[in-house]
Amino acid sequence: MFFLWSFKLQPCPKISKPFIIALLGPALFHTIGHISACVSFSKVAVSFTHVIKSSEPVFSVVFSSFLGDSYPLKVWLSILPIVFGCSLAAITEVSFNFQGLWGALISNVGFVLRNIYSKRSLQSFKEVNGLNLYGWISIISLLYLFPVAVFVEGSQWVVGYQKAIETIGKPSTFYIWVILSGVFYHLYNQSSYQALDEISPLTFSVGNTMKRVVVIISTILVFRNPVRPLNALGSAIAIFGTFLYSQATSKKTVKKNEDNKNI
Template sequence: MISLNLSASLNPGLTRTRQNPTRFSPLHAAAADKPFSCQYPLSLPQIPTLQIREKPFLSILKRSRSVAAATGGEFESSEEAAAKENKKAKNLQLGIVFGLWYFQNIVFNIFNKKALNVFPYPWLLASFQLFAGSVWMLVLWSFKLYPCPKISKPFIVALLGPALFHTVGHISACVSFSKVAVSFTHVIKSAEPVFSVIFSSFLGDTYPLAVWLSILPIVMGCSLAAVTEVSFNLGGLSGAMISNVGFVLRNIYSKRSLQSFKEIDGLNLYGCISILSLVYLFPVAVFVEGSQWVQGYHKAIASVGKPWTFYSWVLLSGVFYHLYNQSSYQALDEISPLTFSVGNTMKRVVVIVSTVLVFRNPVRPLNALGSAIAIFGTFLYSQATAKKKKIEAGDDDKKN
């Protein structure tokens, strides 16, 4: 038999009764020192003292909370963190779209000019570019890679005008590219806001003084660039000007006739315009220069040396013409018109610089200055028109 004297450190107020080992009963203080006998073998190991330590991230969290409380800050909720992550992902996606838009535009301008240098028949080349875009959209719709729009007779009727003016703008720009340097055509095309303000004013729109003042540097810059352009050609200048008129009228008529078809997004709208523009353009192209295509083809192959080289130039110009327009419509769906206008202005700068470097076109100092003034005027115009739209939107909210 082992006799144990339980220490008060274990628990002086509790003892085990012999009759019922599982029950505990309190004893008087006087009986606490009496020995307790037990017939069962019993050993009591020494109980180690446990020390609970905080994990490092818990201590950091506590310190962060104390700092936030002292500075009056609050911890971000999971919703706020998710919103920030979504914003970062959206900005990354938009940056990729802008990068593709710029890259595809540069590739189009380079290979379009290469093809026109050896095959100076812009009507056929412009028709092929619309054909490539039409085939691209038909493939997307046929294989359900992109939702096919619901085509109705009223929609086709409403699309006739914008598609016609798109055709005029596209073929005129292609004619201009065939006769002058790409950089010069883009400088003249930066004057598009001038025509937009003039035509819209005739149709009843009013513009503040800031908008009218912004078109002055555009006119001055384009005039200076035209006078000092080394590759100046009246046909090239006229083509770029007519292109401005065509695209401005396309935008105006699209706004007026297609407002009731908002269920059709920008990409599908551009695909439908490409198909209808091809129907407009190709018969006229055959009439204008169709008799010269065979002879021009043989000359182009002879000058290039390898047929596949010429084919690749034409193919790349067609594919990237559609892709850069597709990217621009995707960007326009995600950003404000002001951001799009600024991006379009910067795109024109990038294209001008890239084509000058690739084709090594001579640029005089006054020509570069005029180009810079015209593009800066385009930037001022985009700022002024954005403020106008913001004021109009505020007035509409007040009326509602």
């Protein structure tokens, strides 16, 4: 983000104390969501983590309902195949363990609460676009994470670095992989926020569903993870449920926008 702001590729937002305070909560949930996702990736197959993460709409509906939002019956019905599909995928997953499962579930909770409180706490900062909002959430998240990482794992960094170099073979390869991982992760989020500004919610939801399919299939091909037929069926049902949820909620959003225009 500093690179984009420095070279005027992205307008730098005006920062104020209320703006930073409003981001403290969303950034904390973002940190929790990202750490737990990485923990899950380290414990189970990447494809399985993404299947479980496709259940994020379930948490979104439940937490939003507790906070006062209401959803039509078809939205609630759309989360049933998500729950069933994820459950079927979990009980048939070859690499299954509870640490990986709980990591993915906690990640869902963290990112859902980040999204909910981002909308609720930033109503007064609508002039900040999505990319700048995500950039500052990431920066504050770094400030949260760095001292914790030093305290919890600081004594293991040297040993871990040496093992990584031994496994990969060359220090330069290790650095390139770490840098590319960070760059691609940021570009993925950047493109998502920019796409949401340019296309309809329905089109975005379809693309987001296809993203899950591409990621899961790609990780299976790259890492050669064994997939049982019932596991593949459960994954497909969960992703299909995510698509149904996306359609149901996008229609709800369109209707809400039309009602606001009429008012």
